[in-house]
Amino acid sequence: MLKKLINDPFDAVDEMLDGFVAAHADRVRLVGERVVARIAPDRAKVGLVIGGGSGHEPAFVGYVGHGLADAAAVGNIFAAPSPDNCLEAIRAASAGMGVLLVYGNYAGDIMNFGIAAERAAAEGIEVRTVLVTDDVASAPNAEMERRRGIAGDVVVFKCTGAMAERGAMLDDVERVARAVNAATRSMGVALSPCEVPGAGRLSFELSDDEIEIGLGLHGEPGMRRGPLLTADETAEILVQTILADLPKPSGHEVALLVNGLGATAQLDLYILYRAARLALERAGNVVIRSMVGEFITSLEMAGASVTVTLLDDELRDLLDDPARAARFDR
């Protein structure tokens, strides 16, 4: 069992949320029991609702605020939020201009958000949905629609939230969300497993010299297992797999995001960032925007993922727009 600083595992999510809204009360508030909503924006706008299971902190609650999402629905650890919570988030985000749901492409999230979207529509709220599908390791290119959402979430949230904050109409906000998702690819490696508190077992087991390549964001085992690699070798695999998945591997202006999964030192993240940047540059691309840190974690898993977004002027400017969310400032 991994050692944790928690109390009763059955209370973990509610206590986390309690702490979260207390710590960030200047930017967010709790709605009901499991929805984090932004302190009301000053004017009507398209609502952006995000969400998913817990255990990914600072996601998803950390991305609620000015220039980002209006509400996040919060599930149990690694479990999609319930239809009731999703509906409450939609209602909190709705200001008469429609609501866009943006979340990772997982069966549980689709069922729960889907049920809520139907109910919200019945209440007269116009709801659209865009699924994040950035994880190249989760399905082949030909089956893009089966791919899962991992750290690319953050880039998609940022651009979409900025578009909504600008006052764009639902059609345009949805268009941006689809565009940034289509321009975004990610892939990760795990060095050690995580463990759902209370379940008592590690998500997978790795020996001292093994890593899991292409893992999911919940410790789902990845594409394959391999020997421990250097940061340079790891970056090469991740970047090459990502580039090979794009229509052409070079000539892009890109945003590069390196995400720590929870237990990997930030020292390592910058070393991996450097290697990934060099690999992108060697392939003839230019990194014009960067993010390094823990953006969407898998509890205390060791490992990291690399996300590349092809930028055009619109997406670049949307990334640059100001944001003041609970855990994201720009």
Place this chain on the structure above:
Amino acid sequence: MLKKLINDPFDAVDEMLDGFVAAHADRVRLVGERVVARIAPDRAKVGLVIGGGSGHEPAFVGYVGHGLADAAAVGNIFAAPSPDNCLEAIRAASAGMGVLLVYGNYAGDIMNFGIAAERAAAEGIEVRTVLVTDDVASAPNAEMERRRGIAGDVVVFKCTGAMAERGAMLDDVERVARAVNAATRSMGVALSPCEVPGAGRLSFELSDDEIEIGLGLHGEPGMRRGPLLTADETAEILVQTILADLPKPSGHEVALLVNGLGATAQLDLYILYRAARLALERAGNVVIRSMVGEFITSLEMAGASVTVTLLDDELRDLLDDPARAARFDR
């Protein structure tokens, strides 16, 4: 050996720095080999220099930028920066109004920064020094001057940097640094050790049901070893020890910072924050400012620390001042 995403351990710090300044080139630049300096401020001000060993990322380099430090001197992992690096940082931060050095109270840092301060003085730069001494576990109250600096660094940097950014004179900037340090107390627990890459050994060993209470920021063993505790019990020990160290335990308006040491899930950090906040409130204090996250890490150590700063109007406003550092926005 802990699994890491690095290349040759002897290259780790330079590669990290290379990645760091590339990722944050909009805010900082590399000066020489081991100094991170802010993109030049628009007007002359008192210079704030911080620094210390590497392995604490995002500290110290992440706190260079507008409203925070002007330069950070970067040492090897868990080793103070050399006199030459410290001097280079002082020079980079000097704009004719004097330079304040603020760093943790460690023998190595004192020797290296001290030698550099003498040389800078010989070059005609007015240099003052304030040592951060927030770790209540590192020495008894009666020997305050022997205490080490841990996560309280961040609060001291923030208030001091804000004062300098306001255009205050060196005397006033120094006064604020001393005031915020005197008002700040921290204490941490470790759940698992870290390992200096290349050294090949864990900093200490803990069995599955043990924690180290009152540990240092480099994995130095702490005050004592104890059984694994809940977040509530941990917070109670940390907060009570901190409160007992203050002139009076109640009636304060405080800032509460919960810092993850590297491998502890952010879920846990918020649960610990909640417990610490409740413990402070039960003792008759009010938490009016909060920070939760990884601010100053010990590589991939599992654990967390709690920092409490007693706020008056001046310190509160300084905390609220805007900041745009490489890894700190406000």
Place this chain on the structure above:
Amino acid sequence: MSDGLSAAILAAADSVDAARQELGRLDGAAGDGDHGMTMSIGARNVRRRLRAAPPAASPADLLRLVAQAMADVGGAIGPLYSAALTAVATEVGSAATNPAGDVARLRRAAEVAEDAIVGLGHAGPGDKTVIDALHPVVESLRGAEARSSGLPAAIEAAAEAAETGAASTADMVARIGRASRLGERSRGLPDAGATSFAIIVRAVADAHLRARTGNR
């Protein structure tokens, strides 16, 4: 009847709790490891809602409470159980269309549960999901009805069918849900959701058979 149903539901909740570590381990091997905790949270929700249920609650009412308790859990499994139990509650409630015999009513409940789960989740037999434990229950009850088995025998056979079905998933390759990214690597251990379903069916069956014995 509601008392017996309450007891069976609570027995199911207890059995899920007892299997928490094991379900976590199975889900962790190929999925995200939450299934033990998720089902246990469901069990807690169920107990809390049952405690608050009015004494006059009908079986359909109770089933709807359990459906809501499972919906509150979220995840993939929550909506699936919620849909299945809501369908069963509707079936149980509509006395008009209810088939005559006990076994036929049970067979019909299993059928509408399967339809609801397939309708929402689109899994088929062999996809390594809860369906691989539920479908054998439907088949078993159809057989029992055809053979005019008594209720106890039909229930025992259904529980065994669920268990055999769950065990059979060990050889399957996941084609749906989180584990599907694993492909061949998902072979070897039984599916977590099929396993928890078999555990629930066994608990309900035993509670029913115990109650009958007690009543004699």
Place this chain on the structure above:
Amino acid sequence: MSDGLSAAILAAADSVDAARQELGRLDGAAGDGDHGMTMSIGARNVRRRLRAAPPAASPADLLRLVAQAMADVGGAIGPLYSAALTAVATEVGSAATNPAGDVARLRRAAEVAEDAIVGLGHAGPGDKTVIDALHPVVESLRGAEARSSGLPAAIEAAAEAAETGAASTADMVARIGRASRLGERSRGLPDAGATSFAIIVRAVADAHLRARTGNR
């Protein structure tokens, strides 16, 4: 003479590298675990600077190079070695004040090294630091000088004194530096800095004795 010094310095660098894991472990037990890496980085710096040294470099020049190489390392140990080596370089360079005999010169070098380290770090004997290996070297060389020992015997005795001194720190409680927060818990293992110092003295001594034998 410079050639012999170069060889001794490189031997010291190699011996520190070979002990990297062990020094990391000792420092980790009571301090921050970097001492193995920090000394190894110092060894690399030393090798790099020596390679770039002009052929005509005097012993004092070489010692100053090593002092700068150690200053570049930072940490607590860097400035201490840097101060000590700078003092020794000054002593070696000032032929005027140099005492006559080889052993006396060595004794004097050890004394100024100790003075420099104490001047900067304020440690005394028994504080569980590098001083507890260095001070016995000073004492040993004083004794050798008093007994008019030959250089080889004095060097061998000094190396043994450093080793015995380093070993004796195992029973000490750290009163200075990082480990001092541990109090009684710091007892049990020898001090990392004292250990690396003894390793360096041993390497230098052996290199010198080897060179003499080779010269015969």
